[in-house]
Amino acid sequence: xxxxxxxxxxxxxxxxxxxxxxxxxxxxxxxxxxxxxxxxxxxxxxxxxxxxxxxxxxxxxxxxxxxxxxxxxxxxxxxxxxxxxxxxxxxxxxxxxxxxxxxxxxxxxxxxxxxxxxxxxxxxxxxxxxxxxxxxxxxxxxxxxxxxxxxxxxxxxxxxxxxxxxxxxxxxxxxxxxxxxxxxxxxxxxxxxxxxxxxxxxxxxxxxxxxxxxxxxxxxxxxxxxxxxxxxxxxxxxxxxxxxxxxxxxxxxxxxxxxxxxxxxxxxxxxxxxxxxxxxxxxxxxxxxxxxxxxxxxxxxxxxxxxxxxxxxxxxxxxxxxxxxxxxxxxxxxxxxxxxxxxxxxxxxxxxxxxxxxxxx
Amino acid sequence: xxxxxxxxxxxxxxxxxxxxxxxxxxxxxxxxxxxxxxxxxxxxxxxxxxxxxxxxxxxxxxxxxxxxxxxxxxxxxxxxxxxxxxxxxxxxxxxxxxxxxxxxxxxxxxxxxxxxxxxxxxxxxxxxxxxxxxxxxxxxxxxxxxxxxxxxxxxxxxxxxxxxxxxxxxxxxxxxxxxxxxxxxxxxxxxxxxxxxxxxxxxxxxxxxxxxxxxxxxxxxxxxxxxxxxxxxxxxxxxxxxxxxxxxxxxxxxxxxxxxxxxxxxxxxxxxxxxxxxxxxxxxxxxxxxxxxxxxxxxxxxxxxxxxxxxxxxxxxxxxxxxxxxxxxxxxxxxxxxxxxxxxxxxxxxxxxxxxxxxxx
Numbered sequence: 023x024x025x026x027x028x029x030x031x032x033x034x035x036x037x038x039x040x041x042x043x044x045x046x047x048x049x050x051x052x053x054x055x056x057x058x059x060x061x062x063x064x065x066x067x068x069x070x071x072x073x074x075x076x077x078x079x080x081x082x083x084x085x086x087x088x089x090x091x092x093x094x095x096x097x098x099x100x101x102x103x104x105x106x107x108x109x110x111x112x113x114x115x116x117x118x119x120x121x122x123x124x125x126x127x128x129x130x131x132x133x134x135x136x137x138x139x140x141x142x143x144x145x146x147x148x149x150x151x152x153x154x155x156x157x158x159x160x161x162x163x164x165x166x167x168x169x170x171x172x173x174x175x176x177x178x179x180x181x182x183x184x185x186x187x188x189x190x191x192x193x194x195x196x197x198x199x200x201x202x203x204x205x206x207x208x209x210x211x212x213x214x215x216x217x218x219x220x221x222x223x224x225x226x227x228x229x230x231x232x233x234x235x236x237x238x239x240x241x242x243x244x245x246x247x248x249x250x251x252x253x254x255x256x257x258x259x260x261x262x263x264x265x266x267x268x269x270x271x272x273x274x275x276x277x278x279x280x281x282x283x284x285x286x287x288x289x290x291x292x293x294x295x296x297x298x299x300x301x302x303x304x305x306x307x308x309x310x311x312x313x314x315x316x317x318x319x320x321x322x323x324x325x326x327x328x329x330x331x332x333x334x335x336x337x338x339x340x341x342x343x344x345x346x347x348x349x350x351x352x353x354x355x356x357x358x359x360x361x362x363x364x365x366x367x368x369x370x371x372x373x374x375x376x377x378x379x380x381x382x383x
Numbered sequence: 384x385x386x387x388x389x390x391x392x393x394x395x396x397x398x399x400x401x402x403x404x405x406x407x408x409x410x411x412x413x414x415x416x417x418x419x420x421x422x423x424x425x426x427x428x429x430x431x432x433x434x435x436x437x438x439x440x441x442x443x444x445x446x447x448x449x450x451x452x453x454x455x456x457x458x459x460x461x462x463x464x465x466x467x468x469x470x471x472x473x474x475x476x477x478x479x480x481x482x483x484x485x486x487x488x489x490x491x492x493x494x495x496x497x498x499x500x501x502x503x504x505x506x507x508x509x510x511x512x513x514x515x516x517x518x519x520x521x522x523x524x525x526x527x528x529x530x531x532x533x534x535x536x537x538x539x540x541x542x543x544x545x546x547x548x549x550x551x552x553x554x555x556x557x558x559x560x561x562x563x564x565x566x567x568x569x570x571x572x573x574x575x576x577x578x579x580x581x582x583x584x585x586x587x588x589x590x591x592x593x594x595x596x597x598x599x600x601x602x603x604x605x606x607x608x609x610x611x612x613x614x615x616x617x618x619x620x621x622x623x624x625x626x627x628x629x630x631x632x633x634x635x636x637x638x639x640x641x642x643x644x645x646x647x648x649x650x651x652x653x654x655x656x657x658x659x660x661x662x663x664x665x666x667x668x669x670x671x672x673x674x675x676x677x678x679x680x681x682x683x684x685x686x687x688x689x690x691x692x693x694x695x696x697x698x699x700x701x702x703x704x705x706x707x708x709x710x711x712x713x714x715x716x717x718x719x720x721x722x723x724x725x726x727x728x729x730x731x732x733x734x735x736x737x738x739x740x741x742x743x744x
Contacts, residue, residue, distance in 0.1 A: 045410050060584075260395065
């Protein structure tokens with residue numbers, strides 16, 4: 023159908039081909055209405071159905087309880103870094119953060135503008151190669167919430183289990199939402215940019231427990247108040263229609279595949295193929311400690327930076343794209359989100375073996 | 384090619400068919416890279432070229448001087464309502480606003496959170512059926528800026544000439560950007576949601592004079608500081624890639640058509656056809672005063688609300704879609720932005736005549 027390469031990009035990231043093909047059709051002529059999806063009024067019954075359907079599917083696939091609102095917002099996950107403390111902190115109030123990578127660090131910086139931040143754990147001195155276990159940090163008793171990043175895209179680490187706390191638990195799940203089964207009822211707020219596991223860039227999903235909607239200080243701008251969007255079903259202003267639509271199509275694909283449990287098994291298998299090979303050789307070294315390894319992003323090094331550059335260049339030549347690590351740690355990274363095909367992982371491992379054989383040190 | 388209806392929606396609004404067809408192709412496989420546009424890393428050289436190209440075309444078509452930055456932001460025009468005063472006002476500082484419709488009113492509400500607002504003119508008591516001439520308002524001498532909405536989508540009014548002021552001039556051009564020639568150098572800041580004249584929902588263009596980038600108060604969240612995005616070429620975080628791409632394609636189409644001067648002539652002709660007919664009959668009454676009429680949105684009434692409902696229903700039947708007026712004023716509205724075809728206007732006028740003949744009062 024389409025001559026595809028294997029796209030290991032960390033986000034925007036590979037999407038199911040059938041979603042792309044359907045989107046292409048709908049962009050020009052949505053369901054034979056004679057109007058393209060991207061030129062259709064967001065208040066038309068056709069588009070309202072798109073949004074409703076996307077929300078319903080997300081609720082079904084994640085088993086989101088009724089006392090949670092689902093919001094489709096703009097501005098990327100980065101906008102949640104300030105919206106969360108803007109809505110839930112305030113002068114003299116405190117929040118606890120676990121610092122496990124670039125994105126938690128950025129979130130901490132913004133939170134400090136709105137209240138007191140207690141960084142209860144940081145793996146920064148170990149180049150963020152691990153996430154903490156429950157015994158490695160204490161949540162301040164006067165904290166409004168505990169904030170953590172579920173999966174650290176850049177460093178390839180992931181919380182195998184979520185923090186246990188009586189506080190409001192908040193998680194940035196941008197890079198692993200819908201990749202494994204979670205119990206939403208344990209969280210106060212979950213957010214995720216769409217462009218890794220859910221769709222294209224341009225929409226951020228926020229799942230928020232209803233009682234948190236009433237904590238926003240007065241004089242917060244209307245558009246930055248969660249309640250504004252919750253009350254209007256994400257239609258207070260024109261939403262990012264196309265991105266919401268694609269998320270809906272990705273969720274349909276995921277449902278057909280068997281839902282989150284099915285994809286979790288696939289994800290474990292895909293990551294296992296890669297980690298098993300890395301563990302079998304000294305040539306490639308994983309960045310993350312074993313207990314903190316991510317199923318989504320596998321960051322690894324070769325013996326020298328020169329070999330890494332050669333590896334990435336040769337991989338690109340044979341259709342294995344986007345393997346360059348983030349500029350902050352260098353090396354290589356394979357991002358293998360939900361829609362990344364198993365065959366691509368197998369092909370990567372075959373290439374890694376072959377490359378090692380040809381380039382002994 | 385595609386069985387199209389005439390889509391008079393106020394936004395998201397009709398786009399050139401050739402843009403839709405090209406977008407459909409690129410969504411699946413961007414320039415034969417084997418990666419779809421919406422799954423491509425925003426830091427890939429291919430996508431960086433898309434953003435650069437979109438910015439260059441906008442600079443060329445609007446003749447934007449070098450001391451202005453062009454930003455592609457998220458959150459809709461509604462997010463500019465607070466970002467402008469958040470960056471450019473401050474306690475004890477004042478700004479002057481012209482209140483000519485729903486969107487200026489919303490902007491005024493947000494500005495009040497950040498400073499003193501002087502509403503120098505309002506047509507609210509006349510259901511916003513006009514915009515002021517230069518002699519009808521005074522800008523407070525201690526104002527930081529003068530803010531106005533160039534075209535009022537809901538009421539169908541448009542400033543025929545822009546305010547003359549020595550203050551920083553700020554305009555919401557969401558519904559008429561690129562529809563007529565303007566002198567950007569007269570403005571401090573121009574912003575526009577894309578989904579009327581430029582592309583799909585999901586991206587907002589901000590054109591800002593460089594000296595205004597240094598006025599943001601300390602402790603403003605990073606993502607809400609214009610300078611953050613200006614310094615990083617709108618790539619501080621993942622941008623709304625697809626929307627930026629489509630804007631670029633629309634700009635290519637506009638350039639091929641002859642640019643802003645050419646489209647302005649076409650727009651004047653299209654609006655003229657409709658207004659000439661409205662002026663020739665008592666049956667249809669335009670909402671806007673003649674001197675304030677918009678070339679983009681033509682709001683009008685029929686003799687009774689019942690006839691309006693019948694008119695809209697019958698128009699929809701024959702492929703004239705989206706003619707219902709905004710819920711705040713009712714009646715009918717024909718939005719005929721740049722990409723709306725002249726033939727659709729002719730067909731609408733023919734239907735209006737025919738409907739009038741059949742439904743005398």
